[in-house]
Amino acid sequence: MSIYLDLFFTFAKVGVCTFGGGYAMLPILQREVVEKKGWATDEELTDYFAVGQCTPGIIAVNTATFIGYKYKGILGGVLATLGVVFPSLIIITAIAAFLSNFAEFPIVQHALAGINAAVVALIASSVLKLGKTNLKDAVSIGIFLVGLALAFFLKLSPVVLIVCAGVVGYVARTLAGRKEGSK
């Protein structure tokens, strides 16, 4: 199969399997893109999420463009993005046309509550995987804990958080480098 078609359909699959916001996409991306296709590493996915949530546009779309571009240039970025939105076009159009009271059915609400419980578990397991690659020293663990507290309890804007963490990372590296240099 052509690589471009493969990009499109892989991301269409990611789109179908995503319930909720862009974060719910992470476990699916890890499976399809990191483990099955090898188009990106866990570390790169974290980078894309970091950049994707402080640049214009919704995270899911930004991440798809990033991976597609890195793998196959501009056309790759465009096709991965079209792939990720393609299932929405079909499913939402069908529901809007025939079943606009879809979300009110009790069975849908119950099923969705079940899905969300599973999504929590999937995100938790993804975070553990990312933690293994991304939290290796005191500085990174510190940034993680402080960042988590600021984001969850104080609802600090992701943009502010990401920019501050970048500065902290840069300063920490520079100081560490200086210490080594003076030895």
Add this chain to the structure above:
Amino acid sequence: MTLLRLFFEFAKVGLFAVGGGLATIPFLQDIGARTGWFTDTDLTTMIAVSESTPGPMGVNMATYVGFQTAGLPGAVLATLGLITPSIIVIIIIAGFLQKFRQSKTVDAVFSGLRPASTALIASAGLSVAAAVFLSVGGLEEHTLSIHWPAVILALAVFLCMRHKKLKKLHPIVFIALAAVAGAVFQF
């Protein structure tokens, strides 16, 4: 004309909404108020449907608003509008990052970004967990109750994901089973 306008209205959303699908809601309210294409009540329905169907929520909402406003062509153009700024901005940033991949400065900055990005993902997970596991309510409106079936289901899925053999199953299998469990046990 409506189609062109849909494209540009959603390109604006794509350009100015930063973050997940929820970040697009204020922009959508504004579009509804200015154009009269949909009311706030319509928007509530669209949010509910977008949350409960496959696909990233922000994309679903763009598709839904587009379809309500101008049928299938509207759905396509609103969605294309939403993603166009992302494609342009991200390709520029990705190109820049590729060029400076070897730079020590970029590497040092990303050493700080990665744990922060992991924290944001964890925080999003906690928010979903709080919404699913806890319910505030009852007659007094300030009793906090734990929704045990959801906790048990999440725990079961989590243990499966850590299991040597079961973790090879595709995540969608767990999502599908959880949907069935939710429907059968009336979560």
